[in-house]
Amino acid sequence: MLFVVDFDGTLSLRDTVDAMLERFADPSWEDVEKEWLDGKITAVQCMQKQLHMVKTDHAKLEDFFRNIQLDISFLPFYEYVSQFAKLAIVSDGLDHAIDVAMKNADFPNLPVYANKLHFVTDGIDMSWPHKNPNCNAGNGVCKCKVAQDLSSGEKPVILIGDGKSDACLAKSADVVFAKGSLIKYCEANNIPHIKFQTFADVLAEVKAWPEDARNNFACLSA
Numbered sequence: 001m002l003f004v005v006d007f008d009g010t011l012s013l014r015d016t017v018d019a020m021l022e023r024f025a026d027p028s029w030e031d032v033e034k035e036w037l038d039g040k041i042t043a044v045q046c047m048q049k050q051l052h053m054v055k056t057d058h059a060k061l062e063d064f065f066r067n068i069q070l071d072i073s074f075l076p077f078y079e080y081v082s083q084f085a086k087l088a089i090v091s092d093g094l095d096h097a098i099d100v101a102m103k104n105a106d107f108p109n110l111p112v113y114a115n116k117l118h119f120v121t122d123g124i125d126m127s128w129p130h131k132n133p134n135c136n137a138g139n140g141v142c143k144c145k146v147a148q149d150l151s152s153g154e155k156p157v158i159l160i161g162d163g164k165s166d167a168c169l170a171k172s173a174d175v176v177f178a179k180g181s182l183i184k185y186c187e188a189n190n191i192p193h194i195k196f197q198t199f200a201d202v203l204a205e206v207k208a209w210p211e212d213a214r215n216n217f218a219c220l221s222a
């Protein structure tokens with residue numbers, strides 16, 4: 001069993017990239033965001049444009065990353081499911097922001113698959129180690145490809161997410177926990193999903209699964 005956990009808006013209370021742009025970028029970042037949400041540009045094009053709008057220094061960003069607020073109910077969830085499942089954070093956000101936030105909050109040291117953040121003079125840049133040219137979702141991190149590699153065909157793959165970057169995996173995951181705009185996406189595309197707000201909700205649901213459901217996952221998302 002593999003849990004693919006989104007970071008921004010799922011493990012973190014707010015979208016880290018949005019919060020960073022609000023704080024350090026020209027307000028026109030929101031116009032770029034809208035172009036992405038409207039499907040006019042890809043996530044990669046959107047992030048490239050937006051990150052170049054960030055004007056600040058390394059120390060201020062580190063401080064900002066340390067203050068990212070996480071869903072504290074992730075801890076009991078992790079303690080329970082890590083007894084029988086693999087977990088990974090798979091995010092179309094920034095690897096370094098995730099690492100710093102997790103470490104600062106004393107959260108478990110999970111594998112992180114995200115875009116790579118680089119510090120440059122007066123700002124930041126990004127590279128894409130998990131981009132998949134064969135995925136037409138246009139994300140920096142192709143969550144379906146990462147999930148496929150991590151599970152190596154083993155099932156079930158369980159997605160926990162909230163947004164547009166989770167859409168490509170929502171189609172192929174065996175179980176989908178959804179909040180935010182991912183709920184609307186699942187509804188529009190007839191993808192069975194379980195709604196949640198915090199990891200306490202996810203934990204309650206997983207605990208209610210019959211023991212053998214871990215092997216017979218087809219019944220889980222019904």
Ligand SMILES: [Mg+2]
Binds near residue numbers: 162
């Ligand atoms: Mg998210």
Ligand SMILES: [Zn+2]
Binds near residue numbers: 135136137145169
């Ligand atoms: Zn994909």
